[in-house]
């Protein structure tokens with residue numbers, strides 16, 4: 435039975451939903467027998483994928499205090515900003531962050547979030563908070579806890595991996611799947627990396643980890659006797675096929691080709707790379723498996739693509755890179771979620787966006803209309819924003835009283 439039909443759009447295409455999937459997408463509308471959502475002034479396209487982000491940082495644009503002194507390098511940016519934020523997250527602020535991030539993602543046409551979560555003072559149950567918010571707001575998500583030893587050593591990492599395992603085993607949600615997370619090679623021991631690999635093999639879930647975002651990660655791996663973080667993760671058997679490596683800025687072209695041979699995904703994050711001054715990831719052009727992520731910035735993939743266009747042009751990137759990154763996002767998320775996201779076709783996921791006059795007009799996810807005429811249907815966006823502002827004010831208070839400290843599990847420069 436048909437529940438929903440979009441179109442015809444300005445090209446004459448109609449998308450008909452049947453049982454939550456695409457029943458028909460094409461120029462000749464069948465007798466749909468259902469209410470049609472008008473989009474004659476727009477174009478129906480697949481929803482966008484944000485292939486690497488941090489939902490917990492959604493409140494940051496709402497007045498997060500600046501560090502007391504200017505960070506001098508990448509590790510100091512982590513220590514003085516993001517690691518103080520993540521230690522201050524509690525269940526209420528995480529829930530407000532996740533609802534705001536998911537709602538704004540849908541309103542900007544993004545229908546899948548690949549999240550990498552960290553909240554060292556709220557590990558057990560954290561992934562349920564994120565996943566429940568995504569399911570309620572109506573966005574697809576892949577979630578993991580990024581296990582690390584940077585605050586409390588090995589027991590902290592074991593709690594992080596236990597949270598991934600618990601979520602993967604117990605999750606019954608329609609729109610959300612679990613992955614195994616590590617923060618980065620430079621904040622974990624060999625033992626933690628081995629355990630993450632074992633969990634991937636036991637659960638069938640991929641690993642999601644930051645790799646070579648900054649030269650500090652490479653230098654750390656070398657000090658530990660490895661050629662680099664990619665080789666370290668590989669030698670300790672953590673890189674199962676389909677795993678997601680965020681950044682790869684400081685990988686060589688040979689390493690990027692090796693990642694492709696291992697059937698791994700890489701994710702480029704232009705706005706974050708620019709803000710953290712870690713460099714442009716030129717060697718990623720050696721792989722055909724590179725998607726686009728926002729690394730905690732709002733999930734507006736149009737804005738992220740603009741940043742890629744600007745930085746790519748300055749770094750001799752070929753013009754097809756944009757289409758490649760967007761197509762890879764659909765392939766990455768489709769592979770992990772076990773669905774076809776693009777191109778829109780019968781039998782594939784009914785995740786689509788109508789763009790009209792350069793704005794997101796309608797959004798459907800799994801066949802459900804979640805945004806109509808630019809309005810979120812699944813929750814009250816004004817209340818979400820109010821709650822976010824309230825939680826943000828309390829979060830900044832906690833963050834101000836959280837001292838900057840160097841992690842005990844790290845070997846830093």
Ligand SMILES: [Zn+2]
Pocket residue numbers: 486487488550644680729730
């Ligand atoms: Zn990240």
